Amino acid sequence: xxxxxxxxxxxxxxxxxxxxxxxxxxxxxxxxxxxxxxxxxxxxxxxxxxxxxxxxxxxxxxxxxxxxxxxxxxxxxxxxxxxxxxxxxxxxxxxxxxxxxxxxxxxxxxxxxxxxxxxxxxxxxxxxxxxxxxxxxxxxxxxxxxxxx
Amino acid sequence: xxxxxxxxxxxxxxxxxxxxxxxxxxxxxxxxxxxxxxxxxxxxxxxxxxxxxxxxxxxxxxxxxxxxxxxxxxxxxxxxxxxxxxxxxxxxxxxxxxxxxxxxxxxxxxxxxxxxxxxxxxxxxxxxxxxxxxxxxxxxxxxxxxxxxxxxxxxxxxxxxxxxxxxxxxxxxxxxxxxxxxxxxxxxxxxxxxxxxxxxxxxxxxxxxxxxxxxxxxxxxxxxxxxxxxxxxxxxxxxxxxxxxxxxxxxxxxx
Numbered sequence: 449x450x451x452x453x454x455x456x457x458x459x460x461x462x463x464x465x466x467x468x469x470x471x472x473x474x475x476x477x478x479x480x481x482x483x484x485x486x487x488x489x490x491x492x493x494x495x496x497x498x499x500x501x502x503x504x505x506x507x508x509x510x511x512x513x514x515x516x517x518x519x520x521x522x523x524x525x526x527x528x529x530x531x532x533x534x535x536x537x538x539x540x541x542x543x544x545x546x547x548x549x550x551x552x553x554x555x556x557x558x559x560x561x562x563x564x565x566x567x568x569x570x571x572x573x574x575x576x577x578x579x580x581x582x583x584x585x586x587x588x589x590x591x592x593x594x595x596x597x
Numbered sequence: 598x599x600x601x602x603x604x605x606x607x608x609x610x611x612x613x614x615x616x617x618x619x620x621x622x623x624x625x626x627x628x629x630x631x632x633x634x635x636x637x638x639x640x641x642x643x644x645x646x647x648x649x650x651x652x653x654x655x656x657x658x659x660x661x662x663x664x665x666x667x668x669x670x671x672x673x674x675x676x677x678x679x680x681x682x683x684x685x686x687x688x689x690x691x692x693x694x695x696x697x698x699x700x701x702x703x704x705x706x707x708x709x710x711x712x713x714x715x716x717x718x719x720x721x722x723x724x725x726x727x728x729x730x731x732x733x734x735x736x737x738x739x740x741x742x743x744x745x746x747x748x749x750x751x752x753x754x755x756x757x758x759x760x761x762x763x764x765x766x767x768x769x770x771x772x773x774x775x776x777x778x779x780x781x782x783x784x785x786x787x788x789x790x791x792x793x794x795x796x797x798x799x800x801x802x803x804x805x806x807x808x809x810x811x812x813x814x815x816x817x818x819x820x821x822x823x824x825x826x827x828x829x830x831x832x833x834x835x836x837x838x839x840x841x842x843x844x845x846x847x848x849x850x851x852x
Contacts, residue, residue, distance in 0.1 A: 485838075488831070489831075489835060493828050503788065503830060505787075505788040505789070516727060516786075516789070518789045518790075518827075520819070520820035520823035520824045521821065521824055581727075583727060583728075585820050585823070586727065586789070588727055
């Protein structure tokens with residue numbers, strides 16, 4: 449085998465390796481997304497500890513993720529968003545307290561005072577690559593994806 | 598209980614005898630985009646003080662759920678009525694394979710009740726809803742005379758695109774059964790309850806029915822409604838995903 453032939457062969461091997469790794473990454477993202485959907489579906493939207501879990505949605509726009517988090521009746525000044533690794537921790541106080549018994553006959557004396565949730569992304573978040581907007585009790589987070597090595 | 602009718606895997610129950618005055622309307626509100634129809638219908642039932650007169654159930658197609666309302670045991674798909682308005686309201690989405698039979702059950706029932714115009718209320722998902730203040734309302738109708746009424750409240754005809762879900766099936770079945778039907782859609786969030794869109798949607802629908810409905814409360818209490826509707830929205834999202842609701846975002850290649 450000549451040097452040229454060997455280099456062509458080696459480039460093909462590397463290309464196949466790249467494609468396999470790429471498909472593994474895509475599959476990993478798909479599985480993580482499905483697991484997140486299952487987790488969200490099974491998790492109650494409120495806790496006896498007195499907090500509500502907000503509704504949120506996530507869109508992959510290629511170079512960035514856009515998250516919309518619905519926080520109706522939240523005190524805008526109390527919205528607290530922290531980033532840790534690949535997770536987003538959200539807390540926001542409610543403007544008015546709500547008893548679960550106002551909405552349903554059950555729930556005992558549980559009183560809701562805040563929103564609380566943890567959202568997982570498929571990559572580590574750099575807080576410097578995040579922009580935030582608030583509107584009508586909803587927040588929009590734009591999170592730039594890290595560049596792959 | 599007044600009577601029960603079995604239709605395929607569905608059972609329609611009436612709790613009492615009632616007749617509709619002409620012209621009679623039916624409003625169908627299923628949990629769909631932004632829960633626009635369901636939130637609007639819920640408001641309508643409340644402000645018009647409609648009486649619950651029946652319901653639809655299926656042990657095959659609907660989850661094994663009993664709705665408890667004011668200590669009464671009710672069916673998952675609920676029917677409310679006034680003299681000339683039937684409201685069919687459900688917070689539960691049947692699976693797509695149930696839509697054809699359910700459409701036929703409801704259309705058959707509307708015909709028996711002398712309904713002359715079937716209305717349906719829905720959201721129309723728009724990707725930039727977060728930015729929007731002025732929401733557009735669109736309609737699709739098989740009854741040309743309502744076009745003037747809808748245009749009068751700023752609604753536009755839905756010219757090209759795709760519809761996915763129970764309303765799509767209802768439209769097709771109503772066309773086959775030659776029943777006048779109008780779908781009114783207002784721009785909304787897909788994944789979040791959208792009372793603001795419901796208010797706008799209900800304004801248009803009420804004009805078609807010829808009634809006055811105050812929607813101020815829907816706007817004023819929008820945040821409270823959004824809080825309360827979180828579970829209903831969360832429950833319906835897997836169904837919307839499974840039925841490929843995102844097709845509604847697609848650009849059609851219509852001729």
